[in-house]
Amino acid sequence: MSAASSAKPRTKPAVTRRRKTYRWFKALFLSAAIGAFFGMVGYLAIILNGYRLLAANLDKLNLSEATIVYDAEGREIAKLYGAEGNREIVSLNEIPELLRKTVIAVEDRRFYEHQGVDYWAIGRALYRDIVSRSLAEGGSTITQQVAKNIFIADPKKTFFRKATEASIALALERTKTKDEILELYFNRIYFGESAYGIEAASKLYFGKSVKSGELTVAEIAMLAGLPKNPNGYSPFRNPERAKERRAVVLSIMAEQGLITEEEKNRAMNEPFRLNDRVPAVQHPAYVDYAVDEVERLAGISEEELFRGGYRIYTALDPKVQNAVERVFANDALFPKKAASQTDSPESAMVVVRPSDGRIVAMVGGREYARKGLNRATVRRQPGSAFKPIAVYGPAIESGKWTPDSILEDVKRCFDDYCPENYNGKYLGNVTMRQALRDSINVPAVWLLDNLVRDAGGFGPVFRFIRNLGIELDEKNDRHLAIALGGLTSGVTPLEMAQAYGVFANQGVLVPAHAVLRVEDSRGRTVYTAAAKPKQVIRPSTAYWLTVMLQEAVVSGTGKKARMDRPVAGKTGTTQEPGKKGANRDIWFVGYTPQYAAAVWIGFDRPDALHSLTADSGQAAAVFSAAMRLALEGVPKGEFKRPPGVEEPSPSPSPSSSPTPSPTPSADNGAGGITLTAAYDAVRHAVRLMWTPSEQAALYRIFREGGSENGKPSPIAETSDVRWLDADVEDGAEYRYYVAALAEDGQTELGRSNPTSVRIPAGGRLPSPSASPKRTPAPPTASVGEGEPSATPPEENAAASPPALLPSVPAVSNKDGGT
Known part of the structure; x- marks a missing residue:
């Protein structure tokens, strides 16, 4: 048998198995290829989708960044985001x-x-x-x-x-x-x-x-x-x-x-040493005001600030700000909420540095909430705190009046506007300094009437007020009630602090500002404050106002603002209409050689139910408490007389230069007592006033001069900080100083500076005749000031004015002891 014939033929099952295996591998390969293809397509789709999404949202790579607000010492006080x-x-x-x-x-x-x-x-x-x-x-x-x-x-x-x-x-x-x-x-x-x-x-x-x-x-x-x-x-x-x-x-x-x-x-094993949790925004009223200022002056919106990573450097002085906040947390210094009242009394305070216009502290309320009502920038009726701005400042600036000019204090009407003194007493004639010190209303209105008549309108008065940074209603504020603070729209505590700061700064206005500079997220400066100083009133005007406002604190309506350093200032009160003894607004505006400040106390929505029984002495006490803390460890300083400013010469005419005025010494005595002296032409006496010494129980007054010879001799002892020396001779010159005594009445704690006064040769000045009754239209609001029970009365209230116009609040100024 041949080899060919002896080989076994292939069986069908074997062929079938091979074919199936081939088909399976082919299907698997095709599936893998298809899967790889679609995987590749999917991967490319993912990649392309990623690029598409990235390209469409590239702006999101620019991360928002919080804006940081710093105080004057470079410490962070707020984050805005x-x-x-x-x-x-x-x-x-x-x-x-x-x-x-x-x-x-x-x-x-x-x-x-x-x-x-x-x-x-x-x-x-x-x-x-x-x-x-x-x-x-x-x-x-x-x-x-x-x-x-x-x-x-x-x-x-x-x-x-x-x-x-x-x-x-x-x-x-x-x-x-x-x-x-x-x-x-x-x-x-x-x-x-x-x-x-x-x-x-x-x-x-x-x-x-x-x-x-x-x-x-x-x-x-x-x-x-x-x-x-x-x-x-x-x-x-x-x-x-x-x-x-x-x-x-x-x-x-x-x-x-x-x-x-x-x-x-x-x-x-290291314990947690966590940072103290502080609010994202400290000092919220100040920060809110600074943000508003950046929006207004730098043109940066709040939205941009909240995501742009800016750095805002402010003028906030942490020592002063913390002092004010500490005082505002003390309930004992503020009026209490009555049982019948639904709202609590509120308050605001602003402190500025007149030398450079920096707002160093601001509190917008006792219960201030972020982005809430900042009462430091809300307009209120200022009462008698407006007298130096609307009356006495313009009068001295005119060159026709001085602190010892004689003003009329007689109950009368100016056309149909009839102001009254709060205590109902009228002295006939008073000096300007006395009228301001005791906040007597009628002389202020009488003087404004004379200023308007002499100038033929309100132009110079309005210009003076505008120069201090306060804008009035040109149409509706042309009336005599502005003498007592009766304004159509009122003023803010910030505006008042800035205005009084001009008096403290020898007539130079540096616009008040909170923000020093702003940097962007790259550190580039995008805004710098451009607060340029400008001489807006005469240095002599600022000086004489300071002299008179010091007297108002030493022995007048602002006594509760006294400190162991030079202080000048004025109280203000507006009365709730138709409710005796009830006040809407109480103020104190004052300054030291370092700072000017304004304090307001009242209700956000005043009405017959929501009014104050406290007087403006309470605002003065808040000022004193805050400034004492703020100025701890700071040298007392002094109000310096500007070069070339001389004592005014005596004159019997109320419209010409009057008698000498007290001059704060540039050198306080060893006891830290500043003595001022001035001849009172009405009383034919020398008025002495001095700053108090906290340790003194008694003061002994020494005098030399006149027909007396020899060393200074004691002429009086008193526990007060003022004295009237009526035993003076015409044409004589006297030299005074005051010694502070301990409780034993013998131990001398220190002496004041010496100061001299010359008595005019003509004796008493004659009383001026009544001024003509030509006067502008009466005010649309009844304003003035006074305290319900001041001893002595600290400010004197205004009378009821004529019918009110809708545009003016129905408040009455009753200063006469606040």
């Missing part, structure tokens, strides 16, 4: 290397190896998700976390969201370097408690900047562990869980060789 939270941007090289490596070790060990997506981590996460039957495991790289936090708003963990996240991550890796992505991560990631980014978190929890290099190993570990569960691991909310998380991170750091075992153990 919107919905995206508190963030301060830092560069990667400003972040400590250990912190960078720790975050990578905890969040994404293969960060510098993968291309945006870590497939090993995804596989591990997928396996765990299958086991747990949920999408519990993340597997996200640092790049994916950046993509998710910046570009994806949907918080739900879905396959579509993860795919989108991966696509953007892949695109990011192809458009950004690894370090750029890591920097984005450190500045964008959420660290809890409204802190976004590592810098904000470091400051929030530890009060340290990451740039300082002061973070400990334990602090670095805590910060690195927060992103996994920011609120759950917050040391403020969950200190024990925070310590546990810190321990996990420290172990990872040791495993990765970032720290030694010894460092790990030491850090494990």
